[in-house]
Amino acid sequence: MNAATVDELHRLIHETLRCVAALEAIHGDTTAMRRVLNDARQIRNGVDRLEIDVADLCAHTAATALPVTVEMVQISDAGYAADFWRDVDHEGVGAQSLACVPAGSRRR
Known part of the structure; x- marks a missing residue:
């Protein structure tokens, strides 16, 4: 929120209080008008x-801002050896169908 936004809020609440004063001139010092005026003042205080x-x-x-450092991780383009994936569970499409197949008969 910048200063212009806060200034706009102050302008709007000032206009609201002016309108409430005009309503009070029309309706007089009634309980309802006192509540409306009180509400407008609470908004101003807020x-x-x-x-x-x-x-x-x-x-x-501003006092606690720390410089952000990002560590880049280099990922190799080289392929993985087939042994790398040997004991990995099957995931993704079709994995549910492998749940019913005995472990010894699964293709690797």
Whole structure:
């Protein structure tokens, strides 16, 4: 969340509070209007806390950012010897059909 986003939130909540004040002028100081005003103020307080939390998060992230290192693993293009796969279980398509075949009669 950047400063422009937070500024937009502040602008919107200010506009909301202005609209609530206009409603209060129309409907008077009723219980319902007090609840609406209270809700709008809570939203404003939430936006203020959000701004503080974002600033803290940015400061914390900047302070704890570690350089990312990636270790590349070289994979050989050379083929594998057939013995490499000798004791490997069959997987993938058709593996279920081998489950019923006695171990001695399986093709290798």
